[in-house]
Amino acid sequence: MRLSRLIQGFATTLALGLAVIVGGQAATARPATDFKTFVEGVWPDAKAAGVSRKTFDAAFKGVEPDYTIPDLDLPDRPKIDNSGQAEFTKTAADYLSAPYLEKLGVQGRAFLKDHEAALKRIEALTSVDRFTLVAIWGRETAYGSYHPPKDAIRMLATLAYTGKRKDKFREELVAALKMLQMGVPRSDMRSSWAGAVGLTQAMPTEYLQFAIDGDGDGKIDIWRSVADALAFTAKQLEGKGWVRGARWGYEVIAPDHADCSLEGPPDARPIADWVRMGFKRAGGKPFSRDELQQEAYLMMPGGAYGPAFLAGQNFRVIRLYNTSDLYALFVGNLSDRIRGGGNFVTPWKNFAQPRTTTVHNLQVQLQKLGYPMDKIDGKIGSNTRKQIGLYQKAARIKIDCWPSDSVLASANAQANR
Incomplete structure (x- = not known):
């Protein structure tokens, strides 16, 4: 009986996957299906997409999972894991x-001058302003100094x-x-860990949909041609709903009676309504008549511990390009700096980035308490901040819209009553 239990326990341990060494790297617990079997299962999808068997076999030659x-x-990997994304592991400040933004702003103005003709042509073709394109170029490539270290086929496979999103990445792999x-x-198939390729780091499905010849040489080369890469990015933004001539958003000063629980896309309204509520444009410049008619939502990436913004349609579009409030705000502010603007008016206060498990x-x-969550993923998005603020307001505790151990303790006590 004891021997039987020992054998059963040993088998269970193997199934869960003790760390092993593969190709000199520590690997963790394996999925149940063999990788080669998985790859062969992709073949029907690839064939239906027009991929030849020769191309398929060459693509996977020597490829092993990373x-x-x-x-x-994976069985021994935490279910909540944002370790590869600075947008979710650093504070907004x-x-x-x-x-860093100032450094990129200086470099961006020089880059803009060097590539002015191509950027003007792309701007006329797509409606996307050159300042935003240069800002994305700066964020993604540090103006050409970053080179993706990974093999895209290996990452996507x-x-x-x-x-955690197998269907999505299967589509990207095909x-x-x-x-x-x-x-x-x-x-050329070099990428980030998430499989994004090219100078401006985009997913393969985006390449198939939006890549164009930006320099007029009859070829599409998003790996070596700056103009092709920028035109590709502009077509993506255009395809996601870019509004010609509109800003990404505005830093604002909130009135004393307002708080961060107003944050988020569901509470979007014309800027004129925000002004009537007491919000003012930071820096004192008034909104124009056209700007007052634009719809925007309140966005406070540090909760009550930093500047507030009214995010417009083009902010939403940048966010579709990379699903992160902080990424979109980085690009927006960098584009402003390239135009000649500067830092935010409201300074960041001292605040800590909570543990992912706390969030x-x-x-x-x-x-559980009835506050709707778009996702339970350990990431601090606008809806999470908003719902924290609404909970804090209802619980009559300090409203800062920021996840912390003290707010969690309060919510635990409420949920367990």
Whole structure:
């Protein structure tokens, strides 16, 4: 009996996956399906997309999964894992570092001058302003100094095999294979851990939909042609709803009677309504008549511990390009700096970035208490901040819209009554 239990326990341990060494790297617990079997299961989808067997086999030659990257669904990996994304591991103040933004602003103005003709042509073609394009270029590539370190096929295959969003990355993997079939060299398929390719880091499905010839040489090369890469980015933004001539948003000063529980897209309204509520544009410049008619929502990425913004349609579009409030705000402020603007008017206060588990557990408890959560993912988005603020208001505790252990303790006590 004891031997039987020992054997059963040993088998269970193997199934859960003790760390092993593969190719010199520590690998963690494996999924149940063999990787080669998974790859072969992708073939029907690739074939239906027009990929030849020759291209398919060459793409996967020597490819093994990389179990070290974030966002994997493995038995011994924490379910909440944002370790690979600075947007979710740094405070807003750290992510929006003023010295770094100033440095990129100076570089951006020089880049704008060097590529002025191409940027003007792309701006006329797509409606996306050159300042935003240069800001995205600066954020994604540090003006050409960043080179993606990963193999895109390996990254996408790993995420499709054992990632938390398998269906999404399976689609991206097939799109990457289609790119190879179209003639993109295998050596060009370098990426971030999430499989984004090219100078401005975009997913393969975006390439198939939006990549265009930006320099007029008859080819599309988002790896070496700056004009092609920028035109590709502009077409993506245009396709996601970019509004010609509109700003991304505005820093504002909130009135004393307002608070961060007003935050979020569901409370979007014309800027004129925000002005009637007492919000003022930071810096004292009044809104124009056209600006007053634009719809915007309140966005406070540090809760009560930093500046407030009215985010417009083009902010939403940048956020669709990279799903993060902080990313969109970084690009927006950098574009302003390239135009000649500067730092935020309201300074950041001292506040700590909470542990991901604290955010996750607070989301769980707030949902139990009837506060709607778009996602329970441990990430501090506008809805999470808003619901925290509404809870704090109802509980009659300090309203700062920021996740913390003290707010979690309060929510735990309320949920367990």
